[in-house]
Amino acid sequence: MSYIKIDKDKCKSCYLCMDVCPYKLIKKSNNIGTTGEYTVEFSDSEKKCIGCAQCAIVCPEIAIIEVNRE
Amino acid sequence: MQVYSIPKSIKKDSKFTFCKGCDHGVAIKLIAEIIDELNLKDDTIAVSSSGCSVLLYNFLDVDCLEAPHGRACAVATGIKRAHKARKDDKFVFTYQGDGDFASIGLGESMHSALRGENITAICINNTNYGMTGGQMGPTSTMGQYTTTSPLGRNKEYHGFPIKTAEQIALCDGTQFSARVALYDIKNILRAKKIIKKAFECQKNNKGFSFVEILSSCPTNWKLSPQDSHTKIKDELTKIYPLDIFKDTTND
Ligand SMILES: Cc1ncc(C[n+]2csc(CCOP(=O)(O)OP(=O)(O)O)c2C)c(N)n1
Ligand code: SF4
Ligand code: SF4
Numbered sequence: 539m540s541y542i543k544i545d546k547d548k549c550k551s552c553y554l555c556m557d558v559c560p561y562k563l564i565k566k567s568n569n570i571g572t573t574g575e576y577t578v579e580f581s582d583s584e585k586k587c588i589g590c591a592q593c594a595i596v597c598p599e600i601a602i603i604e605v606n607r608e
Numbered sequence: 609m610q611v612y613s614i615p616k617s618i619k620k621d622s623k624f625t626f627c628k629g630c631d632h633g634v635a636i637k638l639i640a641e642i643i644d645e646l647n648l649k650d651d652t653i654a655v656s657s658s659g660c661s662v663l664l665y666n667f668l669d670v671d672c673l674e675a676p677h678g679r680a681c682a683v684a685t686g687i688k689r690a691h692k693a694r695k696d697d698k699f700v701f702t703y704q705g706d707g708d709f710a711s712i713g714l715g716e717s718m719h720s721a722l723r724g725e726n727i728t729a730i731c732i733n734n735t736n737y738g739m740t741g742g743q744m745g746p747t748s749t750m751g752q753y754t755t756t757s758p759l760g761r762n763k764e765y766h767g768f769p770i771k772t773a774e775q776i777a778l779c780d781g782t783q784f785s786a787r788v789a790l791y792d793i794k795n796i797l798r799a800k801k802i803i804k805k806a807f808e809c810q811k812n813n814k815g816f817s818f819v820e821i822l823s824s825c826p827t828n829w830k831l832s833p834q835d836s837h838t839k840i841k842d843e844l845t846k847i848y849p850l851d852i853f854k855d856t857t858n859d
């Protein structure tokens with residue numbers, strides 16, 4: 539099972555990761571971050587993540603701190 | 609298997625202080641990854657500059673000096689030569705804005721290229737003076753609205769923008785000069801390959817290497833991070849083509 543880890547304290551809510559995930563597994567959370575907007579969370583109940591790391595590559599904050607592929 | 613983690617050359621617990629969606633963060637992340645891959649962390653001295661690039665030393669876990677506005681290539685020259693004279697060679701690179709590299713520092717930048725100084729210069733081209741609030745810079749495009757060109761840049765009053773990577777490629781001491789962008793995955797991966805090549809140019813003692821990075825400035829462009837990337841893709845790459853303008857590293 540592939541998965542990512544997001545550090546919500548580093549997220550600036552630019553949502554570039556949401557746009558790039560091929561399975562739309564990154565969503566806005568209920569947490570309000572440093573820019574006053576909702577930070578993002580990983581939500582993959584159907585285990586679709588392929589560990590492609592595209593989300594981490596585009597994140598300008600290194601807020602996606604881990605991508606694990608299986 | 610972990611396929612992505614925070615680069616080792618990023619300072620522990622550091623957070624970038626750029627505006628949301630700014631490509632400066634992606635550029636620094638790529639540089640850190642390349643320093644890791646080339647095993648340069650303990651041998652690197654970075655030179656930051658005035659502008660949004662100034663806080664590089666807060667993010668990169670390497671020795672770093674802050675040069676006065678425009679003087680990064682001159683400072684890097686001194687560091688490189690002094691260490692070489694002591695037979696303690698260092699990997700020295702600059703991280704500068706377009707205003708810093710190509711306007712106030714154009715003399716220092718171009719003469720470092722002409723001397724074939726064995727350093728690497730990275731220039732973040734966001735087509736304005738970002739840190740000071742979005743004034744017109746040397747790379748601001750024709751018609752671009754900035755705080756100091758409120759009616760748009762025009763050729764009668766302001767003249768033309770500089771194509772930095774092409775100009776640096778014309779210097780005989782330059783071994784490598786290229787322009788990259790960071791607006792999508794394909795271009796981020798290409799940028800990484802090209803910056804790595806520029807770093808290897810210095811590692812192999814070839815001479816001056818330069819990479820201009822077309823970079824977003826969502827705050828001063830008054831666009832979302834997404835629209836800023838669209839602007840780079842659709843507008844800026846037409847004016848500033850993505851290419852390798854000189855590569856004599858294999859000669
Ligand atoms: C000698 C001097 N003149 C002016 C300034 C003010 N200043 C600080 S940053 C800057 C512009 C930087 O623009 P650029 O190099 O394009 O970097 P950016 O912030 O856009 O990344 C200016 C004019 C200064 N610090 N020193
Ligand atoms: S690793 Fe790929 S599939 Fe998984 S969340 Fe990131 S972008 Fe989506
Ligand atoms: S790309 Fe990074 S900073 Fe932007 S929303 Fe995603 S995790 Fe947050």
Ligand code: SF4
Pocket residue numbers: 625626627628630631632660734738739824825826827828
């Ligand atoms: S002013 Fe522009 S270049 Fe500077 S951090 Fe903000 S978005 Fe980035």
Ligand SMILES: [Mg+2]
Pocket residue numbers: 659705706707732733734735736737738745
């Ligand atoms: Mg600039």
